[in-house]
Amino acid sequence: MPVSSSAQDNSANPLAFNLPALGKLVKDTRLRCMLNVRDAADSIGVSSGVLTRIENGKSVRTERLFKVLTGFGLAMLVMPRGDADIVTQALGQTVNWHDVMASQSRARKPDTKPTVALDMTTPTLFVDYDGTLHAGHAFVDERGQITLDSGRPLFEFAPLLIGMLEPYPAVQIVLTTSWLQTMPTEIVISYLPPELARRVVDTTRGRKARFSYMQNGSGRTDIITCYAFGKGLKNWLALDDSVYDASNFGREPGELVQNFVLLDSTLGISDEGAQQRVREWLVRVHNNRNT
Structure with missing residues (x-):
């Protein structure tokens, strides 16, 4: 069942350029609904763990992410960066893309794949x-x-x-x-x-x-x-x-x-x-x- 989020915060920047930013938008929406994690997750139909991972900027399965967004009455738009500037400006927001790209570059690791030591050679x-x-x-x-x-x-x-x-x-x-x-x-x-x-x-x-x-x-x-x-x-x-x-x-x-x-x-x-x-x-x- 979707969660009501009618009390919109017009000061919030709707642009999510990475998972932590998206998680913050989801968390802010939940808090505006005055719901704790468990009640919100139950209402949407996902586990508390899934909702917590999203709010903490961690990855989850795509279908679960969209289920949470839909449950909170949120929608995802995919558009060229120039159009995103126009939309955010219309909402009274600005985006410094240089800062965004710089922060992503600092956060990027050379190799994010987990290393598993396969050293047990017994057949x-x-x-x-x-x-x-x-x-x-x-x-x-x-x-x-x-x-x-x-x-x-x-x-x-x-x-x-x-x-x-x-x-x-x-x-x-x-x-x-x-x-x-x-x-x-x-x-x-x-x-x-x-x-x-x-x-x-x-x-x-x-x-x-x-x-x-x-x-x-x-x-x-x-x-x-x-x-x-x-x-x-x-x-x-x-x-x-x-x-x-x-x-x-x-x-x-x-x-x-x-x-x-x-x-x-x-x-x-x-x-x-x-x-x-x-x-x-x-x-x-x-x-x-x-x-």
């Missing part, structure tokens, strides 16, 4: 169960018995992964399976053949995807990416039938595409193309560790 394989080590997805009945909706055997493709990993004893496994949501970790691991179980060093249990990624179906991709960056993993590969939109993850668009193998849930790692990807990755990381 790490993120492994799902359903649609990866067997065809189809698991169902647990009231007796605790696990069957697959495909009618196929559990872990029928596990021997393929065992064979591919055998020459590479250093490879570790992190489990990403949804079984972790309903079973204790030790039980989940116990279903694996010993050759794979002894490689398991961790799971993604308890890690939650960010809400927007859950909505668009790429939650598993988000969880794995956050885990890999959080642990500083340099050599990793994810085998999963639900790692969607990998091209949208990473520090640069497309950076992590080669780190994800999106599997056909009816084939899992029995797919020849998927096996080729795994073999190439194993050779590459083995060579990297030996150079």
Whole structure:
């Protein structure tokens, strides 16, 4: 629901030439409405955190920014600088563009990208169960018995992964399976053949995807990416039938595409193309560790 902002302050300069200036306009509008952050955010339909970030001059998703502006009855105009001068002068304001550009130049940093130290070189394989080590997805009945909706055997493709990993004893496994949501970790691991179980060093249990990624179906991709960056993993590969939109993850668009193998849930790692990807990755990381 839009917030009423009828009490306009004619002395306020409406020109926002950077995020802090825009944030100040939003905050001033909220204060004129005599609302605290929580009440204003609830009325607009965003979180208090989003509104606070905007008011503090921090970046948020574009759609959320426009939702806040619309909620406060504000509009954004994009026009040539000369026209902006005319508009601001009509409102009794002037803009010193030299000062504006100078302030932006002082604030600009040579490199604003966060630096992530990817220094953990141990080869790490993120492994799902359903649609990866067997065809189809698991169902647990009231007796605790696990069957697959495909009618196929559990872990029928596990021997393929065992064979591919055998020459590479250093490879570790992190489990990403949804079984972790309903079973204790030790039980989940116990279903694996010993050759794979002894490689398991961790799971993604308890890690939650960010809400927007859950909505668009790429939650598993988000969880794995956050885990890999959080642990500083340099050599990793994810085998999963639900790692969607990998091209949208990473520090640069497309950076992590080669780190994800999106599997056909009816084939899992029995797919020849998927096996080729795994073999190439194993050779590459083995060579990297030996150079």
